[in-house]
Amino acid sequence: MKMRTFKRHLGESVKSLRRNGWMSVAAISAVTVTLILVGVLLSILMNVNKLASDVENDVQVRVFVERKTTKNQQDTLKKKLESYSEVKKVTFSSKKEQLQQVVGSYGNEFKLFGGDDNPLYDTFDVQTKEPKQTEQVAKKAKTLDYVNDASFGGTSAKKLFKVVGSIQKWGMIISALLLFVAVFLISNTIRITILSRRNEIGIMRLVGATNGFIRWPFLLEGAWTGLLGAIIPIALVDFGYIWIYNGLQASLASTSYRLLTPGTFLAEIDLLLISIGIVIGALGSFVSMRRFLKI
Amino acid sequence: MIEFKNVFKQYSDDIIASNDINIRIDQGEFVYVVGPSGAGKSTFIKMMYHEEQATSGEITVNNFQLQTMKPKEVPFLRRDLGIVFQDFKLLPRLTIFENIAYALEVIEKEPAEIKERVDYVLDLVDLADKSDKFPEELSGGEQQRIAIARAVANKPEVLIADEPTGNLDPETSDDIMAILEKVNKQGTTVIMATHNSIIVNKYPHRLLAIEDGRIARDEEGGKYGYENENV
Numbered sequence: 001m002k003m004r005t006f007k008r009h010l011g012e013s014v015k016s017l018r019r020n021g022w023m024s025v026a027a028i029s030a031v032t033v034t035l036i037l038v039g040v041l042l043s044i045l046m047n048v049n050k051l052a053s054d055v056e057n058d059v060q061v062r063v064f065v066e067r068k069t070t071k072n073q074q075d076t077l078k079k080k081l082e083s084y085s086e087v088k089k090v091t092f093s094s095k096k097e098q099l100q101q102v103v104g105s106y107g108n109e110f111k112l113f114g115g116d117d118n119p120l121y122d123t124f125d126v127q128t129k130e131p132k133q134t135e136q137v138a139k140k141a142k143t144l145d146y147v148n149d150a151s152f153g154g155t156s157a158k159k160l161f162k163v164v165g166s167i168q169k170w171g172m173i174i175s176a177l178l179l180f181v182a183v184f185l186i187s188n189t190i191r192i193t194i195l196s197r198r199n200e201i202g203i204m205r206l207v208g209a210t211n212g213f214i215r216w217p218f219l220l221e222g223a224w225t226g227l228l229g230a231i232i233p234i235a236l237v238d239f240g241y242i243w244i245y246n247g248l249q250a251s252l253a254s255t256s257y258r259l260l261t262p263g264t265f266l267a268e269i270d271l272l273l274i275s276i277g278i279v280i281g282a283l284g285s286f287v288s289m290r291r292f293l294k295i
Numbered sequence: 296m297i298e299f300k301n302v303f304k305q306y307s308d309d310i311i312a313s314n315d316i317n318i319r320i321d322q323g324e325f326v327y328v329v330g331p332s333g334a335g336k337s338t339f340i341k342m343m344y345h346e347e348q349a350t351s352g353e354i355t356v357n358n359f360q361l362q363t364m365k366p367k368e369v370p371f372l373r374r375d376l377g378i379v380f381q382d383f384k385l386l387p388r389l390t391i392f393e394n395i396a397y398a399l400e401v402i403e404k405e406p407a408e409i410k411e412r413v414d415y416v417l418d419l420v421d422l423a424d425k426s427d428k429f430p431e432e433l434s435g436g437e438q439q440r441i442a443i444a445r446a447v448a449n450k451p452e453v454l455i456a457d458e459p460t461g462n463l464d465p466e467t468s469d470d471i472m473a474i475l476e477k478v479n480k481q482g483t484t485v486i487m488a489t490h491n492s493i494i495v496n497k498y499p500h501r502l503l504a505i506e507d508g509r510i511a512r513d514e515e516g517g518k519y520g521y522e523n524e525n526v
Contacts, residue, residue, distance in 0.1 A: 005403055019388065203384050206344070207445070208374035209401040210367075 005213075013220035020193050024225065027189040031229025031281060034182035035273050038175055039237035042269055045171040047259055052164040054257045056131040061138045064121040064148040074122070077146050081126055084140065086133040095120040105254070121148060179280065186284030190222060194288055201292050211293045218285045226281025230274045237273070238266050296322055297343060297453065297484070302352030304338055304508075312338035313349065314508035320486065322452065325479045327495050328488040329519050330505035336488045339505060340457050343486070344376050345369050357452050374402055377446025377483075381458035383438045385430040385445075391417070392426040395445045402449065416444040420474055436467030443474055453484040460491055472498050492520040 017024050063081065065074060074092070081090045098120045103110045113119060126141070128134050134152035141150035194201070204214050242262050252258060297320040304313035312335040320326055330336050341347040342354055345361055354361040359372045385394050392413055399409045417423040420440035422433075430438055439459060446454055456475065460468035472494060479485045489495060495502065495518070502517030503510055 002403060004406075008400060199384070200386055203386060204397075204401060205370070206373060206378050206384075207398040207401050208370045208372075208376075208449075210370045213401060 001212075001216075006216075009216040009220055012217035013224060016193075016197075016217060017221050017224050023189065023193045023196075027186055027193075027225045027281075027284075028229045030185040030189055031182065031226055031277050032232045034178055034185070034280075035230055035233035035277055036236055037178050038182075038276065039233045039269060039273050040240075041171055041175050041178070042272065043237060043241055045168060045175075046265065046269075048164055048167045048171070050260050051257060052161070052168075055160055055164075059128075059131045059134050059152070061126040061128065061134050061141060061150055061152045063124040063126060063138075063141045063150045065123060066146045066148045067121065069122070069146045073146050077144060078124060080144055081124055081141065084137060086128045086130070086137055087126055088129045089127040091125045091127075093123050093125055095122050098123070179276070183280050183284055183287070186222070186225065186280055187287045190218070190225070190285045191288035194218065194285075194292060198292065214293065215286070215289055218289050219282050222281035222283070222285030223278045224281070225284075226277030226279065227274065229281070230277035234270045234273055237269055238262075241266060241269075296320070296355070296357065297486070298353075298355040299342075300353040300355075302342070302349045302354060304335075304342065304347065305350045311508050313342070316352070316508075316510055318503065318510060318513070320484060322484055323479070323482050325476070325485045325500040326487070327500055327502045327517075327519070328486065328505060329490070329492075329495060329502060330511070332490075334505045335508040336505050337457065338508075340455060340486070340488050343453075343455055344373055344378055374449060375452045377443075377449070377451040377454040379439070379442050379446045379454065379456040379459050381461035383430070383435075383442045385438055385441060387430055389429075390426065391422070391428050391430070391433070391441055394430065394441060395448050398445050398448050412448050416448045419447070419477065420444045434467075436463050436470055439463060439467075439471055440474060443471070443478070447478055447483065451483065453486065454478055456485065456487040458488055458490065460489065460494060465493065468494055495519040 063077075065077065069077075078090055078092065081087060095118050099110065099113060099118055102120075126137060128137050138150040138152040141147055201214060245259050245262055248259060297318075299316045299318045302313050302316040303311070305311050314335075316339065328336050328339060338347055342349055342361070343356055345364065349362065352362070356372060357375045359368065361372070364372065386397065389397060395413045395416060396409050399412060404412070413426070414423065417426055420443055422437060422440055422444070425433060425437065425441075430441070433441065439462075443454075443456075443459070446456075454475070459475070460471050463471065468491065475485050475487065476498065499516040499518075501515050502512065502519060504512040504517070504519070
């Protein structure tokens with residue numbers, strides 16, 4: 001296609017977007033509503049993914065060491081744990097340190113338990129190479145000497161994985177449905193605008209316009225519709241996310257979980273929303289054009 | 296050159312619109328197509344620009360074999376044809392200039408050439424002063440002259456006019472005929488379907504009368520008027 005012709009199509013598409021007035025507004029609104037839902041869902045989904053990987057990294061085996069175990073015995077235990085092929089890292093945590101954490105989180109009253117009254121155990125925190133291996137490692141650790149008990153936070157982790165899994169699955173399904181509905185809505189709205197311009201298309205065909213020539217302005221008009229429809233969703237998702245991120249920042253500070261930082265994440269979401277808008281807009285008009293172009 | 300060989304056209308509901316039509320129209324001819332409503336005039340005309348397709352037989356229009364033509368080629372067939380309708384079919388949202396330019400934009404002519412051609416054909420139909428008006432601001436006769444200007448803008452080999460004077464009073468019809476004859480004198484084949492016996496008899500040309508899907512008469516300078524339709 002010649003550059004001049006493309007410019008003509010571009011001009012035609014803008015002109016007809018303006019001339020169609022309320023029809024264009026209706027189509028743009030359809031895109032807007034869908035993209036808001038898609039944007040919100042996507043933000044949730046991507047953070048759930050992030051959460052899932054945070055949780056995975058957080059899952060570890062905690063080996064409680066028998067009281068009255070000597071330093072040497074502890075070292076032997078540590079070496080034994082490190083010798084397992086599944087184990088990535090073993091960190092020692094004394095009961096004194098743990099008490100300080102408790103005091104930090106729950107208050108000075110717990111200082112009472114200092115010194116010999118400390119009811120906590122010295123522990124080894126064992127990180128495995130794969131999150132799934134924790135259960136196995138915990139079982140083996142239990143049978144070792146000087147070990148009082150070993151836990152792997154397994155049941156709660158398993159539950160969490162299940163929840164995350166179903167959020168991901170349903171999120172994907174709902175997003176796909178939404179996109180389908182959007183294409184349908186948009187192609188219907190555009191179909192009405194095209195219907196009202198049937199004569200015009202008929203005349204174009206009679207004077208010898210090729211289907212491509214007729215189709216381009218409509219495709220571009222659909223793309224504009226998608227692009228304009230993406231503006232409000234992008235603003236909403238951007239500001240909304242930053243607001244929620246700042247709000248949750250404080251309460252998440254004490255955990256090892258973090259939301260995705262707004263910068264690159266939002267840029268990705270914005271780009272995605274724009275592309276989805278443009279693609280469904282153009283696709284919508286392409287679908288509704290087809291039956292008018294049969295010869 | 297337009298040639299029909301053993302052309303049959305049957306619509307799905309068993310109506311036979313063309314029944315063994317054999318006809319040849321040479322370059323530069325002026326041909327009337329007459330006949331009562333429902334005789335198959337429109338079908339005959341529409342088959343020329345491939346709006347309708349023959350059920351069997353061969354149609355040749357300007358070197359295009361319509362029976363074996365691919366859908367993709369249809370626009371190119373139509374670029375060599377100018378088509379004029381009873382209801383003008385101008386685009387209401389475009390000015391007169393834009394309406395004519397449109398037919399040239401479609402075939403990707405240079406803007407300078409478009410301007411030149413539009414000015415030329417507006418002059419031909421004597422409406423150069425209306426180029427900035429919109430169709431609804433013009434009378435019926437003027438709109439039809441614009442439609443003819445648009446049809447000939449691309450210098451087509453053939454001008455097909457389907458009842459071009461159907462909605463117009465006799466005086467205006469004379470104006471239209473004058474333009475069609477002028478176009479014909481420049482070498483363009485003109486094929487005109489009409490009910491108007493006054494016109495046919497006043498401006499004698501080759502006459503094809505269609506009845507029941509057949510060519511009933513094919514006469515050079517033939518008279519028409521034994522039917523009382525729409526005179």
